[in-house]
Amino acid sequence: MKNWICLVLLLSGLVEQTMAQVKKPSAPVGHAIQVSLKPYQNTKIYIGTNYGNNRVLADSCVLNEKSEGVFKGPQKLTPGIYFLVNPKYNILFDFIVDDAQNFKIIADTNNLTNYSIIGSVENDLFKEYSIAVNKIGGELTAIENKFKTSTTAADSALYRTQYISKDKELKEQRTSFMKAHPKSMMSYLLNVMQRPEAPAIPVINGKADSLYPYYFVKNHFWDNVVFNDNRLIRTPFFEAKLDEYFKNYVARDADSIIEEVQYMLTVAKTGKEIYPFLLFKFTNKYISPEFMGQDKVFLHLYQNFFAKGDTVLLNDASKKSITERAYSMMANQLGLAAPALDINTIDDKPFSLYKTAAPYTFIAFWDPTCSHCKVEIPQLDSIYKASWKKLGVQIVGVNINYKEIPAWKKFLSENKIDNWFHVYQTEAALNKEITNQKPTTIRQLYDVFKTPTYYLLDANKRIIAKNLTLQQFNDFLLNSKKK
Numbered sequence: 001m002k003n004w005i006c007l008v009l010l011l012s013g014l015v016e017q018t019m020a021q022v023k024k025p026s027a028p029v030g031h032a033i034q035v036s037l038k039p040y041q042n043t044k045i046y047i048g049t050n051y052g053n054n055r056v057l058a059d060s061c062v063l064n065e066k067s068e069g070v071f072k073g074p075q076k077l078t079p080g081i082y083f084l085v086n087p088k089y090n091i092l093f094d095f096i097v098d099d100a101q102n103f104k105i106i107a108d109t110n111n112l113t114n115y116s117i118i119g120s121v122e123n124d125l126f127k128e129y130s131i132a133v134n135k136i137g138g139e140l141t142a143i144e145n146k147f148k149t150s151t152t153a154a155d156s157a158l159y160r161t162q163y164i165s166k167d168k169e170l171k172e173q174r175t176s177f178m179k180a181h182p183k184s185m186m187s188y189l190l191n192v193m194q195r196p197e198a199p200a201i202p203v204i205n206g207k208a209d210s211l212y213p214y215y216f217v218k219n220h221f222w223d224n225v226v227f228n229d230n231r232l233i234r235t236p237f238f239e240a241k242l243d244e245y246f247k248n249y250v251a252r253d254a255d256s257i258i259e260e261v262q263y264m265l266t267v268a269k270t271g272k273e274i275y276p277f278l279l280f281k282f283t284n285k286y287i288s289p290e291f292m293g294q295d296k297v298f299l300h301l302y303q304n305f306f307a308k309g310d311t312v313l314l315n316d317a318s319k320k321s322i323t324e325r326a327y328s329m330m331a332n333q334l335g336l337a338a339p340a341l342d343i344n345t346i347d348d349k350p351f352s353l354y355k356t357a358a359p360y361t362f363i364a365f366w367d368p369t370c371s372h373c374k375v376e377i378p379q380l381d382s383i384y385k386a387s388w389k390k391l392g393v394q395i396v397g398v399n400i401n402y403k404e405i406p407a408w409k410k411f412l413s414e415n416k417i418d419n420w421f422h423v424y425q426t427e428a429a430l431n432k433e434i435t436n437q438k439p440t441t442i443r444q445l446y447d448v449f450k451t452p453t454y455y456l457l458d459a460n461k462r463i464i465a466k467n468l469t470l471q472q473f474n475d476f477l478l479n480s481k482k483k
Contacts, residue, residue, distance in 0.1 A: 031101035046085035052239035080234020228271035254296035302326035339445035358394035
């Protein structure tokens with residue numbers, strides 16, 4: 001039995017979406033799914049479904065002394081793949097929910113393979129197809145196991161041939177089913193699930209076009225899938241397919257990602273469940289991106305969706321969090337001129353970032369009480385003395401904790417960190433910013449929400465790298481110098 005977890009967190013737990021679509025006046029009233037599940041008596045059972053890669057509860061009912069109950073409610077369930085869940089939150093088996101939501105499930109936990117669903121043509125088709133493909137799937141697994149344990153080249157070749165033949169049979173079974181039942185829910189699910197097969201590399205004018213298979217798969221990846229269909233998130237494979245697409249078929253630069261998410265969200269806008277699902281999925285992914293520069297995607301989402309009214313999907317705490325995060329990123333995107341730093345040196349003389357000249361400027365925001373900083377700042381100085389100084393790098397170390405000036409000076413002296421600009425913002429300067437109600441402070445302008453935070457600037461003080469490890473910065477600098 002599969003263990004079941006009934007909690008989905010979206011946007012750090014700040015947003016919860018409803019489980020059912022809003023009932024239209026012309027639609028049939030609600031859902032009523034009868035169930036007989038032996039031997040359970042006088043206990044609560046559940047039906048669950050997917051919310052992307054997560055599993056969530058959709059409804060519950062209490063079985064009587066005859067093991068009978070009804071899952072019912074005034075709203076229709078969003079069509080998709082559902083599953084019956086026992087009192088211990090274990091999944092028993094899957095079934096289909098389509099627009100006709102009045103049928104009966106009969107099952108006995110002592111023999112779950114013989115469960116039946118009465119009054120649902122879609123579930124008849126679902127069970128028919130499942131039996132056929134499960135049989136072929138079992139045969140494929142058996143052949144695969146033989147291949148893994150084969151000891152001769154001849155056996156390996158035989159099992160490979162058998163596997164290809166059986167896999168072809170599986171695909172033919174799927175194609176045959178979809179042709180026979182083109183408008184069924186099962187055919188829709190199969191369309192969502194399948195991936196296009198890459199064609200052979202064509203030869204044009206005597207030259208092989210090696211990129212053709214890649215672009216063919218990319219251009220046909222979402223055939224027969226429309227992104228405003230709420231049923232997509234009620235499957236266990238849509239979000240996995242979405243992740244695969246962005247990993248393998250979308251370039252990692254922010255502009256390529258933005259083009260994709262803009263299209264998907266624009267189409268999904270009319271989907272009451274799929275739209276917030278996609279919006280928050282992309283927001284969560286790119287608010288703290290895996291690769292440098294992809295935070296531009298989050299800014300695009302904020303400026304083109306949240307800032308244009310989609311904050312109604314958020315509670316007040318979420319609105320504040322999203323907005324503050326966006327404003328902290330706006331001034332420090334790659335390619336922009338670095339925000340001005342007009343602060344004090346360690347001996348309280350004026351310092352201005354734009355009055356310093358160097359081929360490269362490396363800014364390190366840190367706190368002398370930060371344990372991680374105490375490890376990395378000396379490492380940074382070692383890298384600087386070993387190679388960066390020769391490249392013309394000028395380091396600006398910004399102490400963001402004006403209360404720890406003695407500790408700051410002591411740390412620099414003990415670690416012999418010299419030949420940097422050591423600067424800080426005085427308490428008076430910070431209070432002046434707050435009193436004058438400046439829209440952004442130095443921390444906000446440079447998105448310093450953790451320490452240490454690093455930026456690399458070019459000779460014109462444009463931001464060329466950020467959010468990297470020291471080793472990654474070193475590799476970036478060396479590669480930039482070679483170019």
